[in-house]
Amino acid sequence: MSERRIRIAVFTRDLRVNDNPVLAAAANADRTIPVFVQDPTIEAVFGNEHRQQFLDAGLADLDRSLRELGAGLVVRRGDPVTEIGRLAERFDVESVHIAADVSGHARSRERRLERALAAQRRRLVVHEAAITVHPVGDITPTGSDHFSVFGPYFRRWQEQLRRPLIDVPERIELPDGLGAASVPRGRPAHAWPGGESAARERANAWFADGLATYHDVHDDLAADKTSKLSPYLHLGNLSPVELVTRAAERPTAGSEAFIRQLAWRDFHHQVLAARPGAAWNDYRNHDDRWNDPGSLLDAWRAGQTGYPLVDAGMRQLSRTGWMHNRARLVTGSFLTKTLYLDWRHGARHFLGNLVDGDLANNNLNWQWVAGTGTDTRPNRVLNPLRQGERFDKDANYVRRWLPELSGIADARDAREPWRLPADRRRTVKYTEPVVDLAAGRQQFLISRGGGR
Numbered sequence: 001m002s003e004r005r006i007r008i009a010v011f012t013r014d015l016r017v018n019d020n021p022v023l024a025a026a027a028n029a030d031r032t033i034p035v036f037v038q039d040p041t042i043e044a045v046f047g048n049e050h051r052q053q054f055l056d057a058g059l060a061d062l063d064r065s066l067r068e069l070g071a072g073l074v075v076r077r078g079d080p081v082t083e084i085g086r087l088a089e090r091f092d093v094e095s096v097h098i099a100a101d102v103s104g105h106a107r108s109r110e111r112r113l114e115r116a117l118a119a120q121r122r123r124l125v126v127h128e129a130a131i132t133v134h135p136v137g138d139i140t141p142t143g144s145d146h147f148s149v150f151g152p153y154f155r156r157w158q159e160q161l162r163r164p165l166i167d168v169p170e171r172i173e174l175p176d177g178l179g180a181a182s183v184p185r186g187r188p189a190h191a192w193p194g195g196e197s198a199a200r201e202r203a204n205a206w207f208a209d210g211l212a213t214y215h216d217v218h219d220d221l222a223a224d225k226t227s228k229l230s231p232y233l234h235l236g237n238l239s240p241v242e243l244v245t246r247a248a249e250r251p252t253a254g255s256e257a258f259i260r261q262l263a264w265r266d267f268h269h270q271v272l273a274a275r276p277g278a279a280w281n282d283y284r285n286h287d288d289r290w291n292d293p294g295s296l297l298d299a300w301r302a303g304q305t306g307y308p309l310v311d312a313g314m315r316q317l318s319r320t321g322w323m324h325n326r327a328r329l330v331t332g333s334f335l336t337k338t339l340y341l342d343w344r345h346g347a348r349h350f351l352g353n354l355v356d357g358d359l360a361n362n363n364l365n366w367q368w369v370a371g372t373g374t375d376t377r378p379n380r381v382l383n384p385l386r387q388g389e390r391f392d393k394d395a396n397y398v399r400r401w402l403p404e405l406s407g408i409a410d411a412r413d414a415r416e417p418w419r420l421p422a423d424r425r426r427t428v429k430y431t432e433p434v435v436d437l438a439a440g441r442q443q444f445l446i447s448r449g450g451g452r
């Protein structure tokens with residue numbers, strides 16, 4: 001061992017200096033190597049332009065913060081295990097620190113890294129509660145390794161003590177002979193300025209102006225008044241522990257509802273940690289025989305189904321890399337329960353396009369919507385007309401995303417353009433519905449043996 005104690009902080013989905021257990025532990029040494037490894041196998045699944053820009057901006061911001069502390073971010077590209085193993089050997093490091101994560105890929109990376117480091121007689125330290133609020137394996141019911149129902153999980157989640165917040169390290173120094181790489185500067189991605197600094201600004205604005213009314217407005221599609229923090233949470237530009245701690249300091253109906261949503265995030269993470277296969281396999285199999293995708297899937301992806309609320313959501317996604325939660329529920333239900341197409345088509349499309357695409361949150365929400373997941377009412381169908389009536393009453397959401405309908409003054413006509421007289425419909429030029437809603441559900445009833 002060298003005389004100086006050197007530690008590595010491996011950044012993964014914890015790209016921040018505030019409240020970061022990995023960085024804090026690795027900084028408690030004479031020298032520290034903060035490293036991010038660009039992993040081509042992850043990029044192959046998640047590599048869309050919105051995300052790439054958002055990630056690049058996050059890395060650039062992290063580099064700036066680390067430089068202010070005296071170091072900078074070391075960036076490598078390739079297999080993380082090989083790259084970290086190389087750095088560890090070259091600098092004779094004492095220990096390597098990384099956040100506990102939940103996907104099959106992350107878990108296998110952790111196991112491989114542990115073995116590679118053990119062969120060099122070095123230690124891997126895995127830090128819990130960096131990516132989730134509570135350590136994922138900590139909250140379990142009797143006789144199982146995870147909760148499959150949110151209600152009882154949430155009660156235990158609320159009772160569990162949170163770890164205290166962790167300070168930004170005072171100073172970090174790189175070992176001699178190692179320079180921080182030049183990090184690609186992210187171009188601004190639509191409405192999504194990436195990185196921890198932007199994330200903290202957004203969170204501050206949210207606590208000041210959004211949180212108090214969240215419970216009232218979070219489902220209003222046109223108002224669009226949710227926190228928009230999910231992309232930052234996905235990359236760990238914000239700490240979920242810090243968000244919950246800050247929200248809990250302002251006990252209102254708004255903060256309670258917000259904390260509950262953050263608990264949903266932990267819930268899906270603990271399911272995926274216990275069942276990594278549930279990313280792509282039915283969590284609960286009902287022997288669904290999905291329809292062949294064909295042109296219906298294309299119409300859904302393109303926002304051309306003829307159902308305004310579904311199409312508005314899908315076009316918001318393709319234009320901005322974002323979709324309101326209520327629209328995610330409606331478009332998901334339409335794909336799986338009305339068109340009766342396999343949820344995996346939808347999950348893949350979302351992951352490829354969302355700026356907040358997250359394997360646990362995306363795929364397990366898809367399964368929830370499809371009725372193959374943890375929903376205690378797997379047969380629920382969200383009718384896009386009724387959902388429009390409730391959550392887009394004035395039709396401003398559909399008018400915003402569907403220029404064809406923007407000139408229709410009457411809200412109900414905009415939500416249900418087939419009600420317009422035939423001559424007016426010709427001028428509106430909006431797609432005819434691809435499926436008769438009632439017939440679609442009948443078809444579904446038959447293929448599922450009348451279970452609904």
Ligand SMILES: Cc1cc2nc3c(=O)[nH]c(=O)nc-3n(C[C@H](O)[C@H](O)[C@H](O)COP(=O)(O)OP(=O)(O)OC[C@H]3O[C@@H](n4cnc5c(N)ncnc54)[C@H](O)[C@@H]3O)c2cc1C
Pocket residue numbers: 218226227228229230231233234258261262264265266268323324325326328329332350354356357358359361362363365366369
């Ligand atoms: C089909 C489908 C796919 C989804 N895909 C993703 C995804 O890829 N990534 C993602 O982060 N969320 C996903 N969600 C969950 C939810 O839609 C988003 O987290 C939310 O819309 C993000 O907006 P926000 O940050 O303004 O949320 P807010 O309403 O402000 O909520 C605060 C935070 O709570 C968490 N949260 C909120 N709702 C949920 C939920 N239902 N499940 C888990 N966590 C939640 C998020 O981290 C969110 O940032 C999906 C939902 C559905 C129905």
